[in-house]
Amino acid sequence: MKSFQCTCGNTLFFESSRCLACGLDVGYEPGLGVIRRIDKKFRLCANGQRHAACNWLVPAGSGEAFCASCRLNRTIPDLGNALNRHHWILMEAAKRRLLHTLIGFQISLPTLAEDPLNGLAFDIVSTTLDPAATTGHLSGVITVSLEEADDTWRQINRQQLGEASRTLLGHFRHESGHYLWYRYLSRLHWDHPSRTAFRTLFGNDSFDYGSALARYYQQGPPANWQQHYISAYAASHPWEDWAETWAHYLQMVDGIETCEELGIQATLAPLPAGLEPRSNAEDASFRALLQRWISLATMLNEISRSFGAPFLYPYVISPSVADKLRLAHHFASVWR
Ligand SMILES: [Zn+2]
Ligand SMILES: [Zn+2]
Ligand SMILES: [Zn+2]
Numbered sequence: 001m002k003s004f005q006c007t008c009g010n011t012l013f014f015e016s017s018r019c020l021a022c023g024l025d026v027g028y029e030p031g032l033g034v035i036r037r038i039d040k041k042f043r044l045c046a047n048g049q050r051h052a053a054c055n056w057l058v059p060a061g062s063g064e065a066f067c068a069s070c071r072l073n074r075t076i077p078d079l080g081n082a083l084n085r086h087h088w089i090l091m092e093a094a095k096r097r098l099l100h101t102l103i104g105f106q107i108s109l110p111t112l113a114e115d116p117l118n119g120l121a122f123d124i125v126s127t128t129l130d131p132a133a134t135t136g137h138l139s140g141v142i143t144v145s146l147e148e149a150d151d152t153w154r155q156i157n158r159q160q161l162g163e164a165s166r167t168l169l170g171h172f173r174h175e176s177g178h179y180l181w182y183r184y185l186s187r188l189h190w191d192h193p194s195r196t197a198f199r200t201l202f203g204n205d206s207f208d209y210g211s212a213l214a215r216y217y218q219q220g221p222p223a224n225w226q227q228h229y230i231s232a233y234a235a236s237h238p239w240e241d242w243a244e245t246w247a248h249y250l251q252m253v254d255g256i257e258t259c260e261e262l263g264i265q266a267t268l269a270p271l272p273a274g275l276e277p278r279s280n281a282e283d284a285s286f287r288a289l290l291q292r293w294i295s296l297a298t299m300l301n302e303i304s305r306s307f308g309a310p311f312l313y314p315y316v317i318s319p320s321v322a323d324k325l326r327l328a329h330h331f332a333s334v335w336r
Contacts, residue, residue: 001100001261003262004034006024006026007022007024012035014035015093016055017048017052025037027045027048027055028096029042030067030068042059043057044058045070046066047067048067054069054070054092056068056069068103069095072095072109074141075125076088077126077146088149091144091146091148091168097172098173098176102176104253105332105335108336112140116140120140120141121140123142125144125145125146126145127147133145135175144168144175148171154166162220163232173246173251175243176246176250177244177247178239181242197330201323202241202242205237205238212237221236229244230321230325231248231315248328249325249329253332255296255297256289256296264296266295268291268292269291269294271290274318282326282329285329290322300312300313301313
């Protein structure tokens with residue numbers, strides 16, 4: 001995430017809606033990627049005005065009530081319930097962070113209503129009220145269970161599923177991986193170079209998804225999963241491996257941006273054995289990214305240790321995971 005400044009010089013954040021130093025009402029303008037004042041040219045998204053749930057801006061002349069993020073919502077929870085409202089506000093904040101990164105890649109984000117083939121929609125639903133709904137992606141619709149915004153609920157699930165971390169932002173990033181796979185890869189011919197590149201690294205994705213997941217939940221991941229996957233769950237099926245890898249790539253990109261904007265400089269030590277890529281221009285840009293991230297992640301973990309807290313970055317990037325992340329880096333640079 002970038003750092004922002006008010007016209008008065010005070011520091012502002014991605015979530016800011018008012019400058020605490022000078023009292024100016026501000027919001028985030030996703031087109032330009034800046035926090036700016038609310039004036040005749042830009043007004044606050046309707047979800048900001050009505051529910052204090054959004055700080056993104058809408059061009060005053062656009063005729064749209066909702067911002068580029070809220071416009072993607074197809075279903076939101078019943079806001080008459082105060083707890084729902086609280087959880088939903090946390091959801092929207094995580095979703096905007098995901099969208100910030102995707103917009104940074106210059107990936108267009110039409111709504112599903114505007115573009116039934118490539119568009120995106122979010123259903124944020126309570127799975128207590130609607131037990132048939134589960135977090136996932138289907139044909140351009142990302143469903144996220146509202147209960148994921150409950151810290152206790154999420155931690156219980158994290159422990160039961162043996163995950164290193166479980167966050168709302170992680171869910172949004174993961175599901176965006178499924179959506180983008182559907183949009184950019186699923187309709188390509190089996191022998192298309194992108195499909196072949198995918199299959200070479202992630203495995204044969206025609207493998208039955210339902211039985212792969214059933215087997216994963218029954219038997220767990222293979223003992224040596226860390227050599228091949230970024231998470232245990234990634235071992236369940238090539239689609240999940242991709243979604244986990246993509247989510248991880250977004251976390252790296254956002255993590256690097258945040259650290260460097262704050263002036264935390266990576267020390268560019270040589271990459272660990274096996275992580276050195278082949279040599280072309282794209283590999284050079286990925287190499288630089290990986291090098292910066294490994295350096296910064298080490299610092300972040302040392303900081304966690306000095307707080308007596310669990311590692312902020314409980315992951316290991318093996319050579320085959322680095323290869324998968326490299327493909328994610330490539331797709332991020334060509335998908336528009
Ligand atoms: Zn100010
Ligand atoms: Zn909004
Ligand atoms: Zn998934």
